[in-house]
Amino acid sequence: MDLPISAARLWDSLMEMATIGPGTQGGSRRLALTDEDRAGRDRFVEWCQQAGCTISVDQVGNVFARRAGRDTSLPPVVMGSHLDTQPTGGRFDGVYGVLAGLEVLRSLNDHGITTLHPLELAVWTNEEGSRFSPPMMGSGVLTGVFTLDEILDAVAQDGARLGDELERIGYAGTASATDHPMAAYLEAHIEQGPVLEVEGHQIGVVSGAQGQRWFEVTVTGQEAHAGPTPMRLRRDALVAAARMVDALHHLGHRIGGDACTTVGILDVEPHSRNVIPGKVWFTVDLRHPDDAVLATMEAEFRQLVADCAAGCGCTAAIAPFWDFPATPFAPALVACVEDSARAFGFSQRRIVSGAGHDAVYIARKVPTAMVFIPCIGGISHNEAEDISLDDAARGAAVLYRTVLAAADGTLSLS
Numbered sequence: 001m002d003l004p005i006s007a008a009r010l011w012d013s014l015m016e017m018a019t020i021g022p023g024t025q026g027g028s029r030r031l032a033l034t035d036e037d038r039a040g041r042d043r044f045v046e047w048c049q050q051a052g053c054t055i056s057v058d059q060v061g062n063v064f065a066r067r068a069g070r071d072t073s074l075p076p077v078v079m080g081s082h083l084d085t086q087p088t089g090g091r092f093d094g095v096y097g098v099l100a101g102l103e104v105l106r107s108l109n110d111h112g113i114t115t116l117h118p119l120e121l122a123v124w125t126n127e128e129g130s131r132f133s134p135p136m137m138g139s140g141v142l143t144g145v146f147t148l149d150e151i152l153d154a155v156a157q158d159g160a161r162l163g164d165e166l167e168r169i170g171y172a173g174t175a176s177a178t179d180h181p182m183a184a185y186l187e188a189h190i191e192q193g194p195v196l197e198v199e200g201h202q203i204g205v206v207s208g209a210q211g212q213r214w215f216e217v218t219v220t221g222q223e224a225h226a227g228p229t230p231m232r233l234r235r236d237a238l239v240a241a242a243r244m245v246d247a248l249h250h251l252g253h254r255i256g257g258d259a260c261t262t263v264g265i266l267d268v269e270p271h272s273r274n275v276i277p278g279k280v281w282f283t284v285d286l287r288h289p290d291d292a293v294l295a296t297m298e299a300e301f302r303q304l305v306a307d308c309a310a311g312c313g314c315t316a317a318i319a320p321f322w323d324f325p326a327t328p329f330a331p332a333l334v335a336c337v338e339d340s341a342r343a344f345g346f347s348q349r350r351i352v353s354g355a356g357h358d359a360v361y362i363a364r365k366v367p368t369a370m371v372f373i374p375c376i377g378g379i380s381h382n383e384a385e386d387i388s389l390d391d392a393a394r395g396a397a398v399l400y401r402t403v404l405a406a407a408d409g410t411l412s413l414s
């Protein structure tokens, strides 16, 4: 395979970053704004400076390594991802996108290419949302999802204030965290799911991110003694809830495609083995890449809850908990990712991101696309997370070609 990037150099950098904040089971532990995160950021900065980039840090700690373009008045084409990890995270989630971007910059140096637009490589602050919640803080501040002040005042599980931790590790920058022009944004990432591997594809061309709607359902029946209450006279809230869970599962199957319906938590009251449950509370997570289909799913969900409750002599209440609109990526950039994969002869498919990524927030303001590579067994957020060197190289090659196309000014991004 003759690629414009160096697979070995990319892999060496991935393995070296994995030595910073190692986990106990072969993974990584670089929680946001800890000493380990600082060490990872420092190594990144060192590598980027060696590659001839200039570094800036914004007020929320996002780091940007800039490579000059031929026209300094143009906004940069930006690549990026995150270096922070889950407490028992893998070596590639986030890190891969950052170091694939670095490999693109190093390869451009090798080939002596200067792009028309400047290029930037971003490391976003606290993507994981583990030590500080919510996730995707750096990209969220940049795109106006959160205010800078609310994020600086966020308090970690260990009691530390985010703004203080930024100061402590030396990444409280002065560049504006909200005004950062970009021509386009590209993020490479491991899939974090099994689809590419199961279907034997090498590249996932990400067309956007799923919309999500989360609800809480409370089903009310009547508590009664498990012995003296005949079956025909029961109002069993758990039976009603069980029918709802099953019907929701079938709803996801029936809509098909990228539709997902999940019940993840269920509480039964009074939780006694000889009492008919009088009350059940459960969570519902509906996802689809098209908001119109998601609206249909919500309507059907509401109807099936009402029907199942009535069929069991119960009542049910549905409370919305959280929602996130579907985020389509920029069609021209997505097509360019696809063209790039095709140009190298990689097998590929369009795929929707089921997980949150910095790119999903950035896409609200800037033409954005993502490149997915397979991860072994679909395992992620786990120390066992793994990828192959060849897949890593393929993703970086697709990123390289797409960035060149976006940065030479000929690709219409609007």
Ligand SMILES: [Zn+2]
Binding pocket: 082, 093, 094, 127, 189, 357
């Ligand atoms: Zn990630």
